[in-house]
Amino acid sequence: MTNKPSKPINLFDVQASQKIIGQEKFLNAFQTILNHGGYAQGPECRELDAKLAAYSGVKFCNTCSSGTDALILPLMAWGVKPGDAVFVSSFTFVASAEAAAILGATPIFVDSCEDTYNMDPKDLEKAINEVKKEGKLNLKAVIAVDIFGNPADYDEIMRIAHANGMKVLSDAAQSYGSKYKGKTSGSIADMTATSFYPTKPLACYGDGGACFTNSESEDAMIKSSRVHGMSPEDHYDNVRLGLTARMDSFQAAVVLQKLTVFEKELVEREKIAKRYDTELSSYFRKQRVLDNCKSAYGLYTINCDDRDELMAYLKENGIPCGAYYPRPVHTQTAYAKWNTRSLPDCEKLSKTVLSIPMHPYLDTESMDYIINTMNAFAANKSSKAA
Numbered sequence: 001m002t003n004k005p006s007k008p009i010n011l012f013d014v015q016a017s018q019k020i021i022g023q024e025k026f027l028n029a030f031q032t033i034l035n036h037g038g039y040a041q042g043p044e045c046r047e048l049d050a051k052l053a054a055y056s057g058v059k060f061c062n063t064c065s066s067g068t069d070a071l072i073l074p075l076m077a078w079g080v081k082p083g084d085a086v087f088v089s090s091f092t093f094v095a096s097a098e099a100a101a102i103l104g105a106t107p108i109f110v111d112s113c114e115d116t117y118n119m120d121p122k123d124l125e126k127a128i129n130e131v132k133k134e135g136k137l138n139l140k141a142v143i144a145v146d147i148f149g150n151p152a153d154y155d156e157i158m159r160i161a162h163a164n165g166m167k168v169l170s171d172a173a174q175s176y177g178s179k180y181k182g183k184t185s186g187s188i189a190d191m192t193a194t195s196f197y198p199t200k201p202l203a204c205y206g207d208g209g210a211c212f213t214n215s216e217s218e219d220a221m222i223k224s225s226r227v228h229g230m231s232p233e234d235h236y237d238n239v240r241l242g243l244t245a246r247m248d249s250f251q252a253a254v255v256l257q258k259l260t261v262f263e264k265e266l267v268e269r270e271k272i273a274k275r276y277d278t279e280l281s282s283y284f285r286k287q288r289v290l291d292n293c294k295s296a297y298g299l300y301t302i303n304c305d306d307r308d309e310l311m312a313y314l315k316e317n318g319i320p321c322g323a324y325y326p327r328p329v330h331t332q333t334a335y336a337k338w339n340t341r342s343l344p345d346c347e348k349l350s351k352t353v354l355s356i357p358m359h360p361y362l363d364t365e366s367m368d369y370i371i372n373t374m375n376a377f378a379a380n381k382s383s384k385a386a
C-alpha cells in the first residue's frame, strides 16, 4: 500500500484558494468596502450579478443571502401557496422541500435514480398522476436538484412538468459551473437557485446565494421580495410580503475573487473525478453523469453495500469521508407528515452512498493514497466473497 501522505487530507478545502488568489486581493477588496460603506447589497453585489448572469448566459442574476433564500424567492415569484403541490427529491439536503413547505405548499417527495442519484422522471410522472387522481392539490412546480454537482435529467423533467402546467426550478447549489447539453447551470430550467456556502464549488466565506432567470417580471418580483416586498418606485411602500434576503458586499467581494480561478478549479475537479472514475475498483459504484453533460463535482460520491464499514476503515486510515445524506428528507421529523409515497431507491442510496475527498487542490500523493487504500478494501472484500 502507498504511504500515508505527510499532510492531512481534507474532504473539502475551503481555505486553499485564499493562498492561490492571494490574501492581499481579499483584504484590498474588503478595504474598498470599508471605504465606501455600502455594506449591504453594495456595488460588489451589482458587479457579481452582472458577472454571474454573463457566465450563465441569462438576462438576470440576483444575489441573495443564502441558497435556501435563493429557492424561496423564485417560488414566491411564482405565487406558491397553501394548496399547491411542489414536487421535490428526498435524497438531498433539506432546503428544497423546506422552501416549498415554508410557503405553506405541500412537498411531494419523488424517488431518485439509483445511478445518477437525481430525481427519477418516471417516478415524477407517477407522483403527478397520484396527485391529480386525488384532486386535492394544485400542480405548481418541480424542484430538480443537481445532486453532488451532477445535472438532473432536465429534458425529461421539464417535458413532464410543462405538460402538466408546472414550472421547473433548478437547485444548482452543488452544481454551479456544471453543463447540461451545452448549457451552463443557471440557464437550463425556468429559474435556477444556487448557494455560495463555503463548501460549494463557487463559494463565499459565510452565507450567500443567487437566483437566475430570463424573465423580466420574475426578476422584478425577486428584487422586490428580497427586500421586504419593496416597491421599486417608493421604498416606503411594501407592495407584497417579502424577506430580508439581500447579499452583503463582503460576501460578494469574496465570490468575485473566487470567480477569477473558478474555471481552472472546475477543470481540476474534473481531473480528480476522472481519476477516481477510472482507477477506483468497480466494487464501488460510480455516480452516472448523463451523456453530453458535465458535473461540477461539488462532491465525489460512490455507493457500495458495505458503506458503514468502508467509512470506518477510511477514517481509521486518515481519509475523511461523509455519508451525504444518511437520512432522506421524508423520514425527518418535520417532514414526516408528507411521508406518503414509497421511495425505495432514495432509501437504498441513503444507506450506501459515501462522499470521498474532492476539492481542486487535492494533490497526487493524497489521491494515490486514497485510491490505493480504497482498492485494498475492495480487494479484501472480493477475496472473502470468492
Ligand SMILES: Cc1ncc(COP(=O)(O)O)c(C=O)c1O
Binding pocket: 066, 067, 068, 069, 092, 093, 095, 096, 145, 171, 173, 174, 195, 196, 197, 207, 208, 209
Ligand atoms: C442541494 C442544496 N440545496 C440548497 C442548499 C442551501 O444552501 P444554503 O446553505 O446556502 O442555504 C444546499 C446547501 O447545503 C444544498 O446542498
